[in-house]
Amino acid sequence: MNVLICGLGLIGASLAKALKKNTSHTVFGWNRTPSVTEKALRDGVIDKTGDIDDLMKEADITFINFYPDAIVPFILEHKNSFKKDSIVSDSCGIKTKICNEMKAKKADFYYIGAHPMAGREVGGYDNSLDNLFDNASFICTPFEDTPRNKTDALVGLAQDMGFARTVVTTPEHHDEMIAFTSQIAHVLACSYVLSPLAPMHAGYSAGSYRDVSRVARINADMWTQLFLDNKDALVREIDDLVSNLMRFKYNIVNDDGDALRELMEKGNRIKEEIG
Numbered sequence: 001m002n003v004l005i006c007g008l009g010l011i012g013a014s015l016a017k018a019l020k021k022n023t024s025h026t027v028f029g030w031n032r033t034p035s036v037t038e039k040a041l042r043d044g045v046i047d048k049t050g051d052i053d054d055l056m057k058e059a060d061i062t063f064i065n066f067y068p069d070a071i072v073p074f075i076l077e078h079k080n081s082f083k084k085d086s087i088v089s090d091s092c093g094i095k096t097k098i099c100n101e102m103k104a105k106k107a108d109f110y111y112i113g114a115h116p117m118a119g120r121e122v123g124g125y126d127n128s129l130d131n132l133f134d135n136a137s138f139i140c141t142p143f144e145d146t147p148r149n150k151t152d153a154l155v156g157l158a159q160d161m162g163f164a165r166t167v168v169t170t171p172e173h174h175d176e177m178i179a180f181t182s183q184i185a186h187v188l189a190c191s192y193v194l195s196p197l198a199p200m201h202a203g204y205s206a207g208s209y210r211d212v213s214r215v216a217r218i219n220a221d222m223w224t225q226l227f228l229d230n231k232d233a234l235v236r237e238i239d240d241l242v243s244n245l246m247r248f249k250y251n252i253v254n255d256d257g258d259a260l261r262e263l264m265e266k267g268n269r270i271k272e273e274i275g
Contacts (some may be wrong), residue, residue, distance in 0.1 A: 004029070
């Protein structure tokens with residue numbers, strides 16, 4: 001099978017490396033910056049490159065790895081070049097907006113939204129890894145009328161690449177869960193390090209500071225798009241977080257040790273139960 005990776009940054013190049021390491025599929029690659037594509041070819045990360053429209057004509061599965069706002073325009077720009085009945089997917093961290101836009105378009109290929117659940121604090125081709133997706137989840141969000149064999153093909157490819165778990169769900173459920181498991185954590189981390197005390201943490205910090213602040217290392221351009229494209233779900237999570245923070249604040253201000261202890265014990269019980 002021919003798999004085309006469009007966009008050879010952290011995620012795209014890591015997908016290509018995982019394909020080369022764990023499968024026998026032929027990997028095509030293309031990047032907007034030609035020097036990156038050339039380096040990937042020299043490194044053996046991809047088997048072939050060339051004109052993007054020519055590559056699309058041969059690809060059985062195509063992954064688009066761009067910023068959220070660039071994905072649909074790119075697909076539509078090249079929609080007549082994709083191989084008939086092939087699968088076109090993406091790696092974006094939000095799904096509802098993109099899937100809704102694609103659902104309204106008629107094409108000779110099958111679009112299936114996807115989200116490889118892995119990343120690093122650093123981006124770009126040079127930081128990509130062939131094991132980035134080990135023990136990670138791969139989520140895909142097919143339309144209701146997507147043929148089962150097409151979804152199975154994409155899920156099977158993810159399993160072959162080394163993903164530990166695959167999830168098939170709706171775009172809406174994906175986005176509300178990602179608002180909780182990912183986006184709110186970045187909001188919290190950035191809010192945390194905005195404290196005027198943060199620059200003075202050296203000598204006073206250990207694991208707690210490191211764990212809470214880690215994902216404040218963020219690509220602001222990309223995450224701005226992700227936050228705004230998932231506004232409703234993320235705002236609900238922010239409201240819940242602020243409400244819980246205010247409960248802590250109220251009990252501390254009022255010296256209510258019993259209520260404060262109950263809050264922490266409840267949090268501990270939930271964490272113990274869910275992992």
